[in-house]
Amino acid sequence: MAANPSPNGASADSKYAIEARNLNVFYGGFHAVKDINLKIERQKITALIGPSGCGKSTVLRAFNRMNDLIPVARTEGEVLFHGKNIYDPDVDAVEVRRRVGMVFQKPNPFPKSIYENIAWGARINGFKGNMDDLVEEALRGAALWDEVKDKLKESGYSLSGGQQQRLCIARAIAVKPEIILMDEPASALDPIATLRIEELMKDLVKNYTIIIVTHNMQQAARVSDYTAFFTVTPERTGYLEEFGPTKEIFTNPKSKITEDYITGRFG
Amino acid sequence: MAVTNQGMPPGTFPEGDQYLDFVRRRRRVGTFFRTLFFLATVLGIVILATLLLDVTNDTFGYVAVQNQVDPETVIDRYYKERMLSMPRTVTSEDDVVLAEGVAVRANAIGFFGYAYYQERTDTLRALALDGVEPTAENAASGQYFLARPLYIYTSERLLRQRPEVAAFVDFFLQNAAEVAQEAGYITPGEQDLAEGRRLWQETTGLTASPAANTLPADSVIRAAGSSTVQPITARVAERFKAETGFAGEVVVEGGGTLAGFRRLCRDQDIQIANASRAMERPDVNTCRGNKVEPLAFDIGTDAISVVVSQQNDFLPAGLTREQLRKIFIEAERWSDVDPSWPNKPILRFIPGADSGTLDYFVSQVYGDSLDDLPREDLLAILETNISAGRLRALNAERPVEERSTEEIYDLVIAEVIKPRVVESWSFTESLFRRAEIEAAVAEIPNASMEFRRWLTWEFIRSPQSSVPTLAGIRTAIFGSLWVTLIAFLVAVPLGVAAATYLEEYSKGTRLDGIIETNINNLAGVPSIIYGMLGLAVFVRFFGQITSGLAFGIGDPSTANGRTILSAGLTLGLLILPLVIINAREAIRAVPRALREAAYGLGATKWQTVRSHVLPYALPGILTGVILSVSRAFGETAPLIVVGVSTFIVIDPSGPFSKFTTLPAQIYQWVSRPQEEFQRIAAAAILVLLTLLLLVNATAIYLRNRFSRRY
Ligand SMILES: Nc1ncnc2c1ncn2[C@@H]1O[C@H](COP(=O)(O)OP(=O)(O)O)[C@@H](O)[C@H]1O
Ligand SMILES: [Mg+2]
Numbered sequence: 001m002a003a004n005p006s007p008n009g010a011s012a013d014s015k016y017a018i019e020a021r022n023l024n025v026f027y028g029g030f031h032a033v034k035d036i037n038l039k040i041e042r043q044k045i046t047a048l049i050g051p052s053g054c055g056k057s058t059v060l061r062a063f064n065r066m067n068d069l070i071p072v073a074r075t076e077g078e079v080l081f082h083g084k085n086i087y088d089p090d091v092d093a094v095e096v097r098r099r100v101g102m103v104f105q106k107p108n109p110f111p112k113s114i115y116e117n118i119a120w121g122a123r124i125n126g127f128k129g130n131m132d133d134l135v136e137e138a139l140r141g142a143a144l145w146d147e148v149k150d151k152l153k154e155s156g157y158s159l160s161g162g163q164q165q166r167l168c169i170a171r172a173i174a175v176k177p178e179i180i181l182m183d184e185p186a187s188a189l190d191p192i193a194t195l196r197i198e199e200l201m202k203d204l205v206k207n208y209t210i211i212i213v214t215h216n217m218q219q220a221a222r223v224s225d226y227t228a229f230f231t232v233t234p235e236r237t238g239y240l241e242e243f244g245p246t247k248e249i250f251t252n253p254k255s256k257i258t259e260d261y262i263t264g265r266f267g
Numbered sequence: 268m269a270v271t272n273q274g275m276p277p278g279t280f281p282e283g284d285q286y287l288d289f290v291r292r293r294r295r296v297g298t299f300f301r302t303l304f305f306l307a308t309v310l311g312i313v314i315l316a317t318l319l320l321d322v323t324n325d326t327f328g329y330v331a332v333q334n335q336v337d338p339e340t341v342i343d344r345y346y347k348e349r350m351l352s353m354p355r356t357v358t359s360e361d362d363v364v365l366a367e368g369v370a371v372r373a374n375a376i377g378f379f380g381y382a383y384y385q386e387r388t389d390t391l392r393a394l395a396l397d398g399v400e401p402t403a404e405n406a407a408s409g410q411y412f413l414a415r416p417l418y419i420y421t422s423e424r425l426l427r428q429r430p431e432v433a434a435f436v437d438f439f440l441q442n443a444a445e446v447a448q449e450a451g452y453i454t455p456g457e458q459d460l461a462e463g464r465r466l467w468q469e470t471t472g473l474t475a476s477p478a479a480n481t482l483p484a485d486s487v488i489r490a491a492g493s494s495t496v497q498p499i500t501a502r503v504a505e506r507f508k509a510e511t512g513f514a515g516e517v518v519v520e521g522g523g524t525l526a527g528f529r530r531l532c533r534d535q536d537i538q539i540a541n542a543s544r545a546m547e548r549p550d551v552n553t554c555r556g557n558k559v560e561p562l563a564f565d566i567g568t569d570a571i572s573v574v575v576s577q578q579n580d581f582l583p584a585g586l587t588r589e590q591l592r593k594i595f596i597e598a599e600r601w602s603d604v605d606p607s608w609p610n611k612p613i614l615r616f617i618p619g620a621d622s623g624t625l626d627y628f629v630s631q632v633y634g635d636s637l638d639d640l641p642r643e644d645l646l647a648i649l650e651t652n653i654s655a656g657r658l659r660a661l662n663a664e665r666p667v668e669e670r671s672t673e674e675i676y677d678l679v680i681a682e683v684i685k686p687r688v689v690e691s692w693s694f695t696e697s698l699f700r701r702a703e704i705e706a707a708v709a710e711i712p713n714a715s716m717e718f719r720r721w722l723t724w725e726f727i728r729s730p731q732s733s734v735p736t737l738a739g740i741r742t743a744i745f746g747s748l749w750v751t752l753i754a755f756l757v758a759v760p761l762g763v764a765a766a767t768y769l770e771e772y773s774k775g776t777r778l779d780g781i782i783e784t785n786i787n788n789l790a791g792v793p794s795i796i797y798g799m800l801g802l803a804v805f806v807r808f809f810g811q812i813t814s815g816l817a818f819g820i821g822d823p824s825t826a827n828g829r830t831i832l833s834a835g836l837t838l839g840l841l842i843l844p845l846v847i848i849n850a851r852e853a854i855r856a857v858p859r860a861l862r863e864a865a866y867g868l869g870a871t872k873w874q875t876v877r878s879h880v881l882p883y884a885l886p887g888i889l890t891g892v893i894l895s896v897s898r899a900f901g902e903t904a905p906l907i908v909v910g911v912s913t914f915i916v917i918d919p920s921g922p923f924s925k926f927t928t929l930p931a932q933i934y935q936w937v938s939r940p941q942e943e944f945q946r947i948a949a950a951a952i953l954v955l956l957t958l959l960l961l962v963n964a965t966a967i968y969l970r971n972r973f974s975r976r977y
Contacts, residue, residue, distance in 0.1 A: 098869025
């Protein structure tokens with residue numbers, strides 16, 4: 001894979017950051033998602049929505065090979081990143097994950113100091129620069145610096161849930177990924193903390209491509225540029241029902257199922 | 268507030284009172300289980316407490332210490348020999364010879380029974396001792412130190428039920444003053460005699476003796492005991508028969524005061540015990556233990572007069588005890604004792620070696636207890652009472668002359684007196700059955716009762732010994748620490764590595780499955796089997812290595828491979844499955860979110876495991892390690908198979924040494940029949956428990972420090 005042409009991950013050769021082609025994921029014998037084709041545009045926020053169990057998380061985790069960690073999971077199809085299928089045998093999942101970062105549903109800081117939470121990722125990825133500067137930059141980037149600058153030595157667990165989630169975002173951006181995957185990042189947070197995360201996303205999207213899974217329709221409408229609506233077949237296999245600019249999906253959905261879901265008559 | 272079924276058919280849920288009943292029933296079930304759990308906890312605590320109590324109970328208590336050699340005898344013999352070997356010393360069993368010998372020599376000094384002096388006050392001068400005049404009053408009151416009261420003992424029952432005994436004692440008291448004087452003793456005080464008569468009347472309930480002709484004609488009164496009192500009693504007996512017309516017989520024997528007490532109370536074959544000292548607590552206990560209530564009657568005082576000739580004009584009116592000591596064992600000339608006295612040789616006239624008078628003089632003047640003795644005398648006693656070879660050996664260690672008084676004292680005790688614990692009692696027995704114990708100790712010749720802590724620093728610091736009182740556990744403690752350390756070094760790194768592999772890297776192949784099943788089964792294998800494995804593999808097969816011969820550093824005596832290393836490796840294998848299973852459990856408990864967070868940043872598996880999984884699992888791993896190490900520390904059976912040394916006094920110096928461990932040591936002691944080994948086994952158990960607690964506490968402290976996580 002080519003190195004990043006610019007620090008923010010923008011690449012001149014394509015308007016898409018990552019692309020799923022005929023993506024199928026199985027958990028053992030269970031066909032979790034089928035035939036997903038999805039192009040994620042650079043420096044945009046793409047929201048994945050759909051009823052519970054339709055495979056949003058599965059698809060999201062397919063973008064940085066997180067499903068590899070599940071022994072029974074099996075992925076078919078392609079995920080193109082810089083024109084290269086990340087599931088090709090010559091691609092190392094470690095590199096993919098470093099460049100496609102992830103923020104999880106429940107804040108999961110390391111049981112270490114705030115400083116160490118950020119520095120660790122950089123260090124294991126061979127960072128040679130000034131660590132203090134990097135920590136500050138990442139924390140500023142996650143709009144957390146002012147709140148924690150005096151207690152960097154304290155435990156990451158000493159922060160509130162919202163702060164912890166921003167710490168996780170800071171941790172993710174400290175290793176300079178191109179894409180940040182967020183799996184319902186605000187679902188465990190109160191409305192105010194949620195709002196701050198949403199503002200942060202809008203800020204981050206200037207430099208990063210963001211894919212967010214959310215079950216909160218308003219959130220998708222508020223923050224995303226594109227929306228992908230997933231649903232399930234009667235066999236409970238998830239598939240992509242409709243994909244388009246958020247405004248269109250919400251105001252003028254092409255699919256009846258999408259419309260039902262969005263207007264609250266479904267799920 | 269009653270529960271109602273809102274809009275449901277009645278009876279769907281219990282309602283009203285029925286509901287309250289239902290709640291109460293549920294509560295009762297809860298109470299039942301709570302009580303059950305509480306009882307289980309209490310039971311656990313009770314069991315633990317009982318265990319501790321039991322062990323502690325054996326660790327403290329009275330012991331009967333029997334001296335192989337009676338210190339009094341040693342001291343007596345020593346000073347008597349010195350007195351008798353002084354130049355210009357005349358000895359005679361006949362006090363008259365002594366009295367007359369002193370009377371005609373101005374430079375002479377001597378001592379003998381008080382009575383002989385009384386008859387010769389014109390030619391002899393008695394000396395005050397330590398400022399106390401040798402008068403009858405001072406002797407009877409005990410102020411004059413060369414005097415002792417004399418008694419006869421009988422029992423309450425004999426006095427009441429045997430009229431001939433009552434008559435004899437009454438006759439004795441009436442004639443005691445006269446007879447004592449005849450026999451050369453100081454007569455008993457009026458008050459003491461009155462006291463005796465009152466005791467006689469109270470006990471018998473009579474005011475006067477029954478007439479002698481009413482006494483059974485075939486009766487025998489038997490007296491025995493102190494040879495000092497013997498002549499008095501014998502004379503009283505003669506007069507009793509002659510004057511009262513008693514038709515029976517009176518037999519008077521010697522044997523010593525203690526023998527008299529024993530025969531009166533235990534054997535109960537005499538009616539009168541002659542005694543030159545009052546009964547002490549153990550004697551009284553022997554009596555009461557045999558349901559005999561002893562009665563004492565004061566019948567006079569024995570005193571020794573230290574005399575010089577009336578021609579002696581340089582000695583003052585009295586001597587100090589110190590001067591007396593010097594005169595009879597040290598000084599050649601009077602001026603050696605006091606420079607102001609003439610430079611003339613001292614001539615000594617003393618009773619012979621067989622006389623009780625000399626014994627009594629020695630015990631009073633030179634002391635009868637080792638701790639009263641001056642350093643030179645202790646040293647001399649040591650040197651004269653041990654073999655030349657033993658003395659050479661001691662001198663080779665460090666010349667005895669250079670040792671401190673305390674050390675010499677300890678040597679005398681250890682080498683000459685040789686006290687041995689011949690019987691011991693538990694703490695509860697010591698608390699509640701003191702009298703019985705005292706009686707039992709009184710039965711043992713030369714024995715004294717001591718309260719003993721079996722658990723002492725001395726015990727912890729001393730090496731093994733075949734004498735329980737000298738045995739210690741130092742070697743065993745070192746052995747245990749060494750063996751456990753090696754087991755730890757083997758099992759923990761291997762175990763954690765294996766656990767990490769199985770949890771993080773294993774792909775679930777068939778081989779992994781086999782390994783896993785094996786480990787789980789190994790944890791249940793009886794430890795003796797590990798011992799056999801250790802014996803076959805480490806002791807036999809790798810004997811060259813485990814005994815150090817392969818490295819050329821082995822000790823030829825341990826060339827058989829029965830070394831700390833073999834034992835440590837065996838225990839290491841034994842606890843390996845435990846470490847693995849516990850570590851796996853701990854690793855499995857690491858939240859998935861933590862791993863995902865690490866992987867999500869582009870961490871490799873090893874980075875994730877190293878930086879997050881293992882640190883997070885560490886407290887849990889350590890818990891397993893603590894359990895395992897405790898197990899290794901307390902394990903006995905496999906070590907016995909591997910070949911723990913049964914008797915070893917040298918501290919282990921490294922992995923290739925012979926060894927014993929605390930539990931093995933305890934096992935050996937417990938299997939000995941002697942009570943004293945049970946005591947030291949109990950003490951060792953306390954040490955084992957304490958060490959375990961200490962090891963665990965340290966480990967838990969470390970674990971808490973590690974787990975003080977962010
Ligand atoms: N580790 C797993 N093992 C087996 N089945 C899984 C696993 N994770 C998710 N699934 C199944 O895959 C389907 C999609 O799950 P997920 O992607 O989590 O849905 P969503 O995030 O849209 O709620 C669900 O039916 C779920 O039960
Ligand atoms: Mg999900």
